[in-house]
Amino acid sequence: MTIMTDPQQESFRPSMLLNDTRYRSYTFQFIALMVLIGIIAYLGYNLVLNLRAAGLNISYEFLGEPAGYDINQTLVEYTSRSSHLTAAIVGILNTLLVAFLACATATIFGVIAGVLRLSNNWLIRKLMSGYVEAFRNVPVLIWIIIIFTIMTAVLPAPSAFRGDDPDASMILGSVAFTNRGVYVPMPIWGEGSMVVVVTFILSVIGVFAYRRYAKKLLYATGRLLPTGWPSLAILFVPSILMFFVMGQPISLDFPELGGFNFRGGLQIGAPLIALWFALSIYTGAFIAENVRAGILAVSKGQTEAAASLGLRPRRIMNLVILPQALRVIIPPLISQYLNITKNSSLAIAVGYADITATLGGITLNQTGRAIECVLLLMLFYLLISLGISAVMNVYNNAVRLKER
Amino acid sequence: MKKSVFLGALTVAGLTAGAAAAATLDDVKARGTLNCGVTTGLVGFAAPDNNGNWDGFDVGVCRAVAAAVLGDPQAVEFVPTTGKTRFTALASGEIDMLARNTTWTFSRDVDLKFEFVGVNYYDGQGFMVPKELGVSSAKDLDGATVCIQTGTTTELNLADYFRKNSMNYEPVPIETNAEAQQQYLAGACDVYTTDASGLAATRAAFENPSEHVLLPEIVSKEPLGPLVRHGDNEWGDVVRWTLNALIAAEELGVTSANIADMASAAGDSPEINRLLGTEGNLGEMLGLEADWAVKAISAGGNYGELFEKNIGETTPIGLARGLNAQWTDGGLLYSPPFR
Numbered sequence: 001m002t003i004m005t006d007p008q009q010e011s012f013r014p015s016m017l018l019n020d021t022r023y024r025s026y027t028f029q030f031i032a033l034m035v036l037i038g039i040i041a042y043l044g045y046n047l048v049l050n051l052r053a054a055g056l057n058i059s060y061e062f063l064g065e066p067a068g069y070d071i072n073q074t075l076v077e078y079t080s081r082s083s084h085l086t087a088a089i090v091g092i093l094n095t096l097l098v099a100f101l102a103c104a105t106a107t108i109f110g111v112i113a114g115v116l117r118l119s120n121n122w123l124i125r126k127l128m129s130g131y132v133e134a135f136r137n138v139p140v141l142i143w144i145i146i147i148f149t150i151m152t153a154v155l156p157a158p159s160a161f162r163g164d165d166p167d168a169s170m171i172l173g174s175v176a177f178t179n180r181g182v183y184v185p186m187p188i189w190g191e192g193s194m195v196v197v198v199t200f201i202l203s204v205i206g207v208f209a210y211r212r213y214a215k216k217l218l219y220a221t222g223r224l225l226p227t228g229w230p231s232l233a234i235l236f237v238p239s240i241l242m243f244f245v246m247g248q249p250i251s252l253d254f255p256e257l258g259g260f261n262f263r264g265g266l267q268i269g270a271p272l273i274a275l276w277f278a279l280s281i282y283t284g285a286f287i288a289e290n291v292r293a294g295i296l297a298v299s300k301g302q303t304e305a306a307a308s309l310g311l312r313p314r315r316i317m318n319l320v321i322l323p324q325a326l327r328v329i330i331p332p333l334i335s336q337y338l339n340i341t342k343n344s345s346l347a348i349a350v351g352y353a354d355i356t357a358t359l360g361g362i363t364l365n366q367t368g369r370a371i372e373c374v375l376l377l378m379l380f381y382l383l384i385s386l387g388i389s390a391v392m393n394v395y396n397n398a399v400r401l402k403e404r
Numbered sequence: 405m406k407k408s409v410f411l412g413a414l415t416v417a418g419l420t421a422g423a424a425a426a427a428t429l430d431d432v433k434a435r436g437t438l439n440c441g442v443t444t445g446l447v448g449f450a451a452p453d454n455n456g457n458w459d460g461f462d463v464g465v466c467r468a469v470a471a472a473v474l475g476d477p478q479a480v481e482f483v484p485t486t487g488k489t490r491f492t493a494l495a496s497g498e499i500d501m502l503a504r505n506t507t508w509t510f511s512r513d514v515d516l517k518f519e520f521v522g523v524n525y526y527d528g529q530g531f532m533v534p535k536e537l538g539v540s541s542a543k544d545l546d547g548a549t550v551c552i553q554t555g556t557t558t559e560l561n562l563a564d565y566f567r568k569n570s571m572n573y574e575p576v577p578i579e580t581n582a583e584a585q586q587q588y589l590a591g592a593c594d595v596y597t598t599d600a601s602g603l604a605a606t607r608a609a610f611e612n613p614s615e616h617v618l619l620p621e622i623v624s625k626e627p628l629g630p631l632v633r634h635g636d637n638e639w640g641d642v643v644r645w646t647l648n649a650l651i652a653a654e655e656l657g658v659t660s661a662n663i664a665d666m667a668s669a670a671g672d673s674p675e676i677n678r679l680l681g682t683e684g685n686l687g688e689m690l691g692l693e694a695d696w697a698v699k700a701i702s703a704g705g706n707y708g709e710l711f712e713k714n715i716g717e718t719t720p721i722g723l724a725r726g727l728n729a730q731w732t733d734g735g736l737l738y739s740p741p742f743r
Contacts, residue, residue, distance in 0.1 A: 068563055068564070069575075070563045070566075071558045072575050072576060080564070115566035152590040153590055180549055180592055246503035258547070259546060259548070260537075260594045261548070261574065261594075270592065348577070353577050361555065362554055362577070364488075365554070367511075368491065368511070368512075370492060
């Protein structure tokens with residue numbers, strides 16, 4: 001007589017940790033974790049021991065002391081008497097500024113180059129692959145230095161604008177390209193200027209509202225409203241009217257040659273331009289490849305189906321292909337944005353005062369607090385990178401394929 | 405084994421490096437070479453010549469120490485450092501001593517835990533401008549764009565000077581002297597500021613040195629000297645007294661030409677005898693051979709000879725002795741007695 005019984009529930013034996021596939025992976029993960037903790041503990045202990053041996057301690061008191069050095073581009077109030085903390089904040093803002101600018105332009109470069117790489121025109125296609133290969137395969141530091149060197153060597157020095165018969169002159173009398181940067185007129189916000197600004201913001205909202213209405217009308221009744229010139233009109237006419245109604249509160253401060261440099265106006269420093277341009281053109285090449293991959297990932301049938309419905313190629317790209325391609329493009333785009341932010345730490349090569357140059361450079365050097373400064377730097381880059389990832393993930397969730 | 409602080413940081417970064425033990429003198433002897441930190445290239449002070457041999461005033465100090473300790477002035481491994489990397493290199497034990505026109509300041513000595521063993525050049529911060537700017541005084545520099553080497557006392561002095569005189573400027577921080585030179589010549593900055601000696605050396609390397617002028621203002625005290633890590637007094641003594649030996653040798657009239665003669669037998673002057681080891685046991689006290697100073701001075705000559713050969717008035721750099729003359733000639737050089 002055979003009796004079917006469940007196999008007896010085995011009691012746990014230590015050897016199962018290695019022999020049983022149910023536990024084996026946990027065993028190894030546990031060992032790896034312990035080794036990792038051990039290594040970190042050893043390094044940390046070593047650090048504490050060595051610090052004590054050298055009579056040093058970890059202290060962040062230096063952040064409150066006067067920095068003592070000047071910075072060439074400050075977005076907030078800063079003098080050499082400000083604290084090291086303020087210097088670090090100036091650096092953080094400079095990092096964020098160049099990262100934001102470079103992310104925006106890199107995306108534009110990348111999308112244009114990526115789409116054009118799939119162009120039917122042989123010349124455009126080859127030109128774009130030339131751009132991608134040239135910029136992707138040379139280190140970004142080299143590009144930063146090349147662009148900066150070209151700027152300083154090719155553009156005229158401010159002194160070339162001087163004299164009765166100067167070697168260089170300002171474009172339209174208001175914009176000066178020099179090897180120290182570009183000087184442009186700066187708007188002066190007079191009394192009542194806020195009204196104009198608010199009007200402009202409302203106009204922007206109005207444009208979106210109008211386009212939404214036009215779309216709704218199109219879907220509901222099939223009537224196609226023009227969107228081009230009405231949008232432009234909504235955008236500018238109220239603001240311009242308000243500008244004159246308020247008595248022209250916004251004026252321009254033009255740069256003028258005075259002393260050694262141009263004075264007045266807004267200076268966009270050569271280091272910022274070099275860093276911004278190099279980062280965006282370099283990362284743009286990577287983004288172009290992401291865009292191309294995303295477009296190629298959309299089945300050809302979609303294009304053909306759209307074409308058979310009578311859509312023109314441009315509309316096929318904008319309405320059918322790109323929205324679907326975005327799902328493939330966004331995740332690698334996040335890592336490109338992170339790359340831009342981290343690569344901006346190469347700023348010191350051209351003397352741009354980012355966080356690595358202020359906190360991780362001059363402050364570190366003048367105070368000798370290397371470990372403290374580097375820990376702060378790591379924390380900053382970690383936070384900013386996680387922040388970018390979080391924002392982009394929200395966007396990614398918004399555009400991803402919704403399965404119902 | 406005691407490892408230094410920065411090594412801890414480096415290990416955290418996943419690097420492994422030799423430990424910087426306290427007994428640097430033993431390490432140097434065991435290794436057979438001296439690791440000496442110098443600039444990345446400043447003609448006259450430390451720069452590789454056409455054959456790749458390092459040469460210059462600071463290099464001379466390194467060679468003298470190597471000669472005193474190892475008996476061979478060529479047994480030096482030169483480690484080029486920038487203004488930013490120099491202190492980390494010294495603290496981590498990558499180099500045994502730093503001879504890189506480094507200003508002796510309170511915080512570097514006390515807070516950064518280094519030991520300045522003396523002063524080999526009394527300097528001050530100056531300004532260089534192109535002649536065509538027509539500037540004759542640093543007080544006229546309001547609004548100028550100024551190139552500075554980052555990580556130096558220079559950028560602090562500069563900020564202080566301009567603030568004190570209520571002037572504005574735009575700083576352009578540069579990592580090395582070579583880059584600064586390039587920026588300055590391209591006109592990306594109006595003024596280049598660093599130690600006056602450094603300016604003279606930089607100008608000497610220009611295609612047309614006469615088109616640039618050094619402004620008369622010297623805005624700071626910059627006593628430049630070699631330094632070692634804090635806490636290794638034996639090694640500190642070796643470097644300190646090697647430097648003093650070079651200075652004392654000039655004062656006592658001992659030169660590389662007559663030193664072989666003078667060291668062969670005890671002479672009339674007891675101090676020269678003690679210095680050259682023909683009398684007393686000063687070398688033994690330092691843990692070196694009796695003729696340590698003879699070797700150090702023979703390496704490149706005494707202080708005056710090193711000065712004249714590398715940065716003196718007969719060289720393109722053309723620096724006058726000025727403050728760097730012996731105290732007997734109205735300068736500040738004053739070696740404690742060898743006794």
